[in-house]
Amino acid sequence: MAIFVSSRNPVATLENPAVKEAAEFIKGAFSERKAMILVGNCWVDYTGRASSKLEAGERIIIIKEDGSVLVHRPSGYEPVNWQPPGCLFHTRVKGDTLRIRAVRRKPAESVNISFNKIHLLSTMRLVDRGEFSLHASEADMQRAILIDPSLFEEGFAPISYEKKVEPGFVDVYGVDGVGRLVVVELKRRTAGRDAVLQLAKYVDNVKTMANRELRGVLVAPRLAKGAQVILTSLGLEFKALEPKKCAEILRRTESRKLADFF
Amino acid sequence: MAIFVSSRNPVATLENPAVKEAAEFIKGAFSERKAMILVGNCWVDYTGRASSKLEAGERIIIIKEDGSVLVHRPSGYEPVNWQPPGCLFHTRVKGDTLRIRAVRRKPAESVNISFNKIHLLSTMRLVDRGEFSLHASEADMQRAILIDPSLFEEGFAPISYEKKVEPGFVDVYGVDGVGRLVVVELKRRTAGRDAVLQLAKYVDNVKTMANRELRGVLVAPRLAKGAQVILTSLGLEFKALEPKKCAEILRRTESRKLADFF
DNA sequence: TGCTAAATCTCGAAC
DNA sequence: GTTCGAGGTTTAGCA
Known part of the structure; x- marks a missing residue:
C-alpha cells in the first residue's frame, strides 16, 4: 500500500x-x-x-x-x-x-x-478517510461461533442467529449433540445478574413456542460472583469464552479468505 | 473576586x-x-x-x-x-x-x-485549580435555602448566613418552627465523618454563645454509612437534599427575575 | 422518532 | 484491591 x-x-x-x-x-x-x-x-x-x-x-x-x-x-x-x-x-x-x-x-x-x-x-481542516475497525465485539463473538461452533461446545449445530424473540434477540440458537434446543446469550465481558435475567427471559419466551427440552447457556469470559447462584436456581448454564479467542478465529478466517483470493 | x-x-x-x-x-x-x-x-x-x-x-x-x-x-x-x-x-x-x-x-x-x-x-504544563460543580455548588445550595427555606424544613426561618463562628463559618443559621436555634452544615456530595465533626465543632461553638436549645443539622445528598453512628452519638441530625433540586429553585428564581426585569 | 442494549464505556464509592 | 451503580453518559440498532 x-x-x-x-x-x-x-x-x-x-x-x-x-x-x-x-x-x-x-x-x-x-x-x-x-x-x-x-x-x-x-x-x-x-x-x-x-x-x-x-x-x-x-x-x-x-x-x-x-x-x-x-x-x-x-x-x-x-x-x-x-x-x-x-x-x-x-x-x-x-x-x-x-x-x-x-x-x-x-x-x-x-x-x-x-x-x-x-x-x-x-x-x-483535517482530511481523514481512514477506516476504523474494531474486533472482538459481541457481534464478532457471534460470527466466530457460527464459523466454528465447537468454540461453544463439541457437537453444537447453530440453527439461526439473532432469532427474533420478544422483547429482544437470541444471540445464538441451535441444537446440541443430543438433540436438545439451546439458547445462547453472549457477553463480551463478565456476565452479571442482568445477563442471567436477560437469558432467562429469552428462554421462557422460546419455551412457549417450542415444547421440547431446552437449555439456556450464558457465554462470556467470566461469570460475576452473585450471578452463579441465580443462574443455577433458574436451571441455566455458563460457558467461559474469551472474546480474544473469537477474534483469532475471525482473523484466521479472514486471512484464509485473503489467501483464497490470491 | x-x-x-x-x-x-x-x-x-x-x-x-x-x-x-x-x-x-x-x-x-x-x-x-x-x-x-x-x-x-x-x-x-x-x-x-x-x-x-x-x-x-x-x-x-x-x-x-x-x-x-x-x-x-x-x-x-x-x-x-x-x-x-x-x-x-x-x-x-x-x-x-x-x-x-x-x-x-x-x-x-x-x-x-x-x-x-x-x-x-x-x-x-497547565495550571487548573478551578472547582467544578455539577448542578449546584455549596454556595448555590445556601442561596437556594435562603430563597426557599422549606427546602430545608417547613417552618424554618434563616437568621443570617455565613455567620462567623470560629474556626470557620456556619453555612446557614436560623430558627425552626418551635423556636429552637438551628445550625446547618451543607455538603454538595455524600457527607462523611469529617463533615459530622465539622458540624459538631460549629454547634459547640454556637452553644457557648447562645444558652438555649440548639439543633445541628447536616444537609447533603446522602450520608456515608459510618457517619450515621457518629452523627447520632453527637445528637446531630441529617437532612437529605439534592444539589439538583437547589439548582432548579435557583433557575426558577432566575427566570422570574428576568420576567420582572422585562 | 423513541426505546433498548452495548461500550476498549469512565468514574467514584462501598465493601 | 474488586464490585456495584450512575452518567449531562454516547452510540448504534431497530420498532
Whole structure:
C-alpha cells in the first residue's frame, strides 16, 4: 500500500494572541467550518439537561467541524464540559474576555466558555478517510461461533442467529449433540445478574413456542460472583469464552479468505 | 473576586517539525510530565480489552500529564482511540515514521500511534485549580435555602448566613418552627465523618454563645454509612437534599427575575 | 422518532 | 484491591 503525504499545511496557529485578534480568527474558522484547538485560561458555564459551573483554570478546548465541543482539564480521560455534534456558535468579546457560546436545540442546552488569556489557537481542516475497525465485539463473538461452533461446545449445530424473540434477540440458537434446543446469550465481558435475567427471559419466551427440552447457556469470559447462584436456581448454564479467542478465529478466517483470493 | 492572569507562557509549539525533531521534543515532554497536543497524519493500532485498527488520516491527539491518551477524528464527540490515565509511553523513530506507544497494565493493553507527518506539536504544563460543580455548588445550595427555606424544613426561618463562628463559618443559621436555634452544615456530595465533626465543632461553638436549645443539622445528598453512628452519638441530625433540586429553585428564581426585569 | 442494549464505556464509592 | 451503580453518559440498532 502506498501512503501519500500531502505537503500542504492544514493548520494555522496563533501563539498568545490578544482576545480581539483571537476572536477574528475564531469567527473566520467558524464561517469556514474549520476545526479548532484552544489552550488558555477559561471558565465554563453549562445549562441544559443538567447545569454546571467550572471556575477559572487552564484547559484545552477542541471544537470540531461537526459542531462538537470538548473542554479538557490537564488530567482525566473525560472532558469536564462538552457538547455533542450539531452546535451553533456565537463568539463575543467583552472587555478583555472572549466568550464562545455553543448552543444546540433538542435537547436545548448551551455551554459558555469565557477566556481571559489564550496561549494557543489553531484552526485546521483535517482530511481523514481512514477506516476504523474494531474486533472482538459481541457481534464478532457471534460470527466466530457460527464459523466454528465447537468454540461453544463439541457437537453444537447453530440453527439461526439473532432469532427474533420478544422483547429482544437470541444471540445464538441451535441444537446440541443430543438433540436438545439451546439458547445462547453472549457477553463480551463478565456476565452479571442482568445477563442471567436477560437469558432467562429469552428462554421462557422460546419455551412457549417450542415444547421440547431446552437449555439456556450464558457465554462470556467470566461469570460475576452473585450471578452463579441465580443462574443455577433458574436451571441455566455458563460457558467461559474469551472474546480474544473469537477474534483469532475471525482473523484466521479472514486471512484464509485473503489467501483464497490470491 | 479578583482573577489573576499570569503572563508566563506555559505552551511551547512546533509547526511542521521533522519527525526526528518532533521525537526529541516529545521525549523531553514525557520526561517532564508535560501535556501534549499533536496534529498530524497517523494510523493507530489498539490491542487489549478489545483490539482495533485505524487506517491513516489526519487527527488530533492529546496526551495528558496523568498518562491518558485521546485520538480524535475531525468529527464526533468520542475519541476513536484512547487510553485512561496511567499509561507509560515509548517514543521511537523508524525511517520517516514516528511511533508513540502507550502501555498500561491491568488491564494489559496498548495503543500504538504512528505518524508520517506532524502539522502541529505543542507541549504544555497547565495550571487548573478551578472547582467544578455539577448542578449546584455549596454556595448555590445556601442561596437556594435562603430563597426557599422549606427546602430545608417547613417552618424554618434563616437568621443570617455565613455567620462567623470560629474556626470557620456556619453555612446557614436560623430558627425552626418551635423556636429552637438551628445550625446547618451543607455538603454538595455524600457527607462523611469529617463533615459530622465539622458540624459538631460549629454547634459547640454556637452553644457557648447562645444558652438555649440548639439543633445541628447536616444537609447533603446522602450520608456515608459510618457517619450515621457518629452523627447520632453527637445528637446531630441529617437532612437529605439534592444539589439538583437547589439548582432548579435557583433557575426558577432566575427566570422570574428576568420576567420582572422585562 | 423513541426505546433498548452495548461500550476498549469512565468514574467514584462501598465493601 | 474488586464490585456495584450512575452518567449531562454516547452510540448504534431497530420498532
